[in-house]
Amino acid sequence: MLTVGIILCYLLGLSLMLAISRKYSLAEVVGFSFLIGMLVETFFLFVLDVIGLQYSQGILIGLNVLVIAAALGLNYKNLLTLKDEIKAPEFGLKNINLPAIFIFCFIAYLFYGITVKCLFWPPTEHDTIGSFDKLGRIMALEGKLKISLFQYDLQGAGGLYPPLYHGSFAYVYIFGAEMPKIITTLFFVSLLTTFYSAVRNFVGSTAAMLATFILMLTPELFSHAALSLGNLPTTAYVSGAVLATITWLERREDKYFWLGALCMAGVIWIRSDTIVFIAAALLVLGIYFLQTKDWKKPLIYSAFAVGPFIIWNLYLKLKIGAEQAGKFDLGIGYNSERMDVVGGYVKSFLFGGQHGAVDGGQLYGLVFVLFFLLLIINLVSIYKVGFKTILHDKQSALLFFFVSFALYFAVFYFINTKVQNAPIASLMESSFKRGMFFFIPIVVFYTFTNHAATWAFEKLEGFRMGR
Amino acid sequence: MAKQQPKPPVPPQRKKTDTTSEGGAFTYLWRNLAIVAVLGILFLLVDKVNEGPGKMQELYGEYQQLAQTRSNPARMDEIAAEFQKLQGDTGAFKEALRRYTRGYYWVTHDVVKKNLEQINELNEKVENGQMKPLTLEDKMGYKVGVYPLIKYLNETTPKDAVILLPPGDSLLSNTSKWNFVYDPEWMEYFIYPRLCVATGRADEKHPELLKKVTHVLIVQGRGYDKLKYDVPVDQRPSEAVLPIDHPPAPVQTQTNP
Numbered sequence: 001m002l003t004v005g006i007i008l009c010y011l012l013g014l015s016l017m018l019a020i021s022r023k024y025s026l027a028e029v030v031g032f033s034f035l036i037g038m039l040v041e042t043f044f045l046f047v048l049d050v051i052g053l054q055y056s057q058g059i060l061i062g063l064n065v066l067v068i069a070a071a072l073g074l075n076y077k078n079l080l081t082l083k084d085e086i087k088a089p090e091f092g093l094k095n096i097n098l099p100a101i102f103i104f105c106f107i108a109y110l111f112y113g114i115t116v117k118c119l120f121w122p123p124t125e126h127d128t129i130g131s132f133d134k135l136g137r138i139m140a141l142e143g144k145l146k147i148s149l150f151q152y153d154l155q156g157a158g159g160l161y162p163p164l165y166h167g168s169f170a171y172v173y174i175f176g177a178e179m180p181k182i183i184t185t186l187f188f189v190s191l192l193t194t195f196y197s198a199v200r201n202f203v204g205s206t207a208a209m210l211a212t213f214i215l216m217l218t219p220e221l222f223s224h225a226a227l228s229l230g231n232l233p234t235t236a237y238v239s240g241a242v243l244a245t246i247t248w249l250e251r252r253e254d255k256y257f258w259l260g261a262l263c264m265a266g267v268i269w270i271r272s273d274t275i276v277f278i279a280a281a282l283l284v285l286g287i288y289f290l291q292t293k294d295w296k297k298p299l300i301y302s303a304f305a306v307g308p309f310i311i312w313n314l315y316l317k318l319k320i321g322a323e324q325a326g327k328f329d330l331g332i333g334y335n336s337e338r339m340d341v342v343g344g345y346v347k348s349f350l351f352g353g354q355h356g357a358v359d360g361g362q363l364y365g366l367v368f369v370l371f372f373l374l375l376i377i378n379l380v381s382i383y384k385v386g387f388k389t390i391l392h393d394k395q396s397a398l399l400f401f402f403v404s405f406a407l408y409f410a411v412f413y414f415i416n417t418k419v420q421n422a423p424i425a426s427l428m429e430s431s432f433k434r435g436m437f438f439f440i441p442i443v444v445f446y447t448f449t450n451h452a453a454t455w456a457f458e459k460l461e462g463f464r465m466g467r
Numbered sequence: 468m469a470k471q472q473p474k475p476p477v478p479p480q481r482k483k484t485d486t487t488s489e490g491g492a493f494t495y496l497w498r499n500l501a502i503v504a505v506l507g508i509l510f511l512l513v514d515k516v517n518e519g520p521g522k523m524q525e526l527y528g529e530y531q532q533l534a535q536t537r538s539n540p541a542r543m544d545e546i547a548a549e550f551q552k553l554q555g556d557t558g559a560f561k562e563a564l565r566r567y568t569r570g571y572y573w574v575t576h577d578v579v580k581k582n583l584e585q586i587n588e589l590n591e592k593v594e595n596g597q598m599k600p601l602t603l604e605d606k607m608g609y610k611v612g613v614y615p616l617i618k619y620l621n622e623t624t625p626k627d628a629v630i631l632l633p634p635g636d637s638l639l640s641n642t643s644k645w646n647f648v649y650d651p652e653w654m655e656y657f658i659y660p661r662l663c664v665a666t667g668r669a670d671e672k673h674p675e676l677l678k679k680v681t682h683v684l685i686v687q688g689r690g691y692d693k694l695k696y697d698v699p700v701d702q703r704p705s706e707a708v709l710p711i712d713h714p715p716a717p718v719q720t721q722t723n724p
Binding site for chain 1: 491492494495496498499500502503506507510566567568569570571573574575578579580582583586603606607609610611647650651652653655656657659660662663673676
């Protein structure tokens with residue numbers, strides 16, 4: 001039954017994607033189907049809890065079939081033309097990209113290795129035992145989101161998190177999973193495929209494959225592909241949302257607008273502290289509005305992005321009876337000691353080197369260093385290609401990164417360590433360190449699609465093709 | 468009517484390289500392979516540069532093991548000499564490259580290769596009949612030191628039991644043997660639908676749960692003071708799950724169930 005559940009999740013996502021557009025690459029279908037499918041599945045679980053219907057395989061299958069049929073039925077005229085548009089792939093010699101295949105083989109081997117590890121061992125991380133896996137398993141057993149453990153505060157910290165992550169665990173448990181780690185693997189596949197497709201929209205397959213390889217190999221991120229923690233799935237949503245939004249702004253293809261908006265709903269439906277990306281998105285859309293005077297799309301996007309945040313906070317207040325208050329201590333103003341600690345860790349994370357018990361180079365490899373290097377190269381190239389070209393070159397990607405990172409920095413700078421019951425150094429070495437994942441797809445995307453990199457990869461592609 | 472302009476002469480164009488023709492195909496393959504070779508050399512370079520520090524970690528682990536048993540002083544000397552040699556293998560270029568790439572070495576060798584080897588070894592033992600196929604419980608036992616005690620707790624208490632956990636002091640926390648046995652949020656995962664209460668924190672939020680305690684989890688001989696009856700000192704096992712109100716007959720322990 002687990003296979004049925006997973007297939008239904010993919011079909012649900014795909015049917016909604018097809019309602020948006022008919023034209024997707026295979027990587028987009030694989031990646032976004034699951035992200036959108038699981039977002040909607042966990043929304044079903046939430047709605048069933050609110051109306052008081054107990055979860056069961058039957059109810060979920062019924063809901064899935066109903067929504068899939070409705071989405072396909074309402075869209076059937078469009079879908080009828082699909083078969084005429086599907087072309088058989090060409091298999092000429094010039095279609096074989098050996099460097100891309102070579103890198104893909106490495107990706108496939110590493111993916112195989114980490115997946116074997118992921119699916120072999122049960123989840124044992126403190127946060128998943130004390131929170132996410134426990135919530136998911138008991139949600140499936142009790143058939144509701146507000147499980148009995150809330151009565152004695154035994155639900156764990158994740159109980160106050162929006163329900164996408166532990167809801168996805170509950171979903172696979174309802175369909176008979178023995179352990180929930182298939183979810184980690186599916187989110188990892190989604191992260192890689194959506195990222196590849198986003199980069200591929202701007203550069204050739206060699207560069208896109210290399211970018212995906214660099215993203216995948218990021219040491220700390222890669223190790224999470226065998227764990228059951230929420231950071232990697234959140235990264236998958238952030239990546240899908242931000243990169244689809246950037247693609248929409250760059251290419252003005254509506255399908256990316258909808259994919260971006262839906263994934264942004266997932267960003268806030270999985271963790272509340274990802275509100276920093278919502279803020280960055282609203283700023284980027286504000287600029288879009290000023291440029292185009294189109295208010296409809298920013299409004300729709302904002303509704304998708306902010307709606308789940310409001311819904312979840314209302315649920316917390318009205319049903320769980322908890323409020324996430326006092327998390328920040330704005331009263332500290334400028335505190336040089338706090339600034340030194342937070343700044344020191346951030347410097348280590350971004351530029352490498354040891355700080356406290358962490359070493360940024362060991363954790364994130366080349367990703368941030370390459371990003372800043374390419375940023376400098378592009379700034380230097382202003383003399384040759386002109387200020388406007390560089391200013392507008394992946395402007396939205398840079399805005400997303402710098403605005404959301406500044407806000408993320410502020411979140412930790414102002415965090416109330418008493419409420420968190422942990423010193424700031426400890427929070428930087430655990431929460432902040434893992435939160436850095438969210439920015440990795442954005443910086444790798446920029447690194448491989450900026451003006452200078454695109455020029456270099458065009459030269460490489462020219463050499464490869466003998467042009 | 469305007470006179471039709473004669474078509475400008477088409478300049479002779481260079482024939483585009485046909486990559487599918489025999490010569491073109493060879494050139495195409497050669498160019499592709501050249502890029503593959505450069506990528507391969509880069510990957511190998513990263514691997515080689517980080518091989519030394521990677522090996523140092525392995526040697527350090529081996530040395531620590533030997534130091535505990537003091538079984539092979541000759542090998543310990545060998546390791547020390549090799550370690551010193553590897554330590555001297557530095558240089559500005561190597562160090563700069565290592566700074567940002569050693570994590571990649573860790574990923575490919577430690578996270579992927581070693582784990583695959585370990586899992587394949589276990590699977591081979593199962594295939595050869597040297598061990599039975601591992602169940603989820605067996606695997607949990609491998610990873611969670613305190614799992615046998617938790618399993619015992621589940622086997623000896625009713626599903627509506629409320630368990631008083633041991634205090635999370637320095638003797639229990641930060642050890643792989645006891646994991647987070649003192650943490651009710653962590654323990655609840657294993658013992659659900661039973662409930663649990665932390666010693667010392669129970670009356671902070673939910674005093675009513677403390678009143679419902681039915682069993683005490685004894686770890687390292689601590690917790691006997693929470694029982695409402697006396698257990699003779701010579702009958703006190705270091706680990707046990709005991710009813711809080713009345714003595715079991717006879718006293719049940721993990722080793723004497």
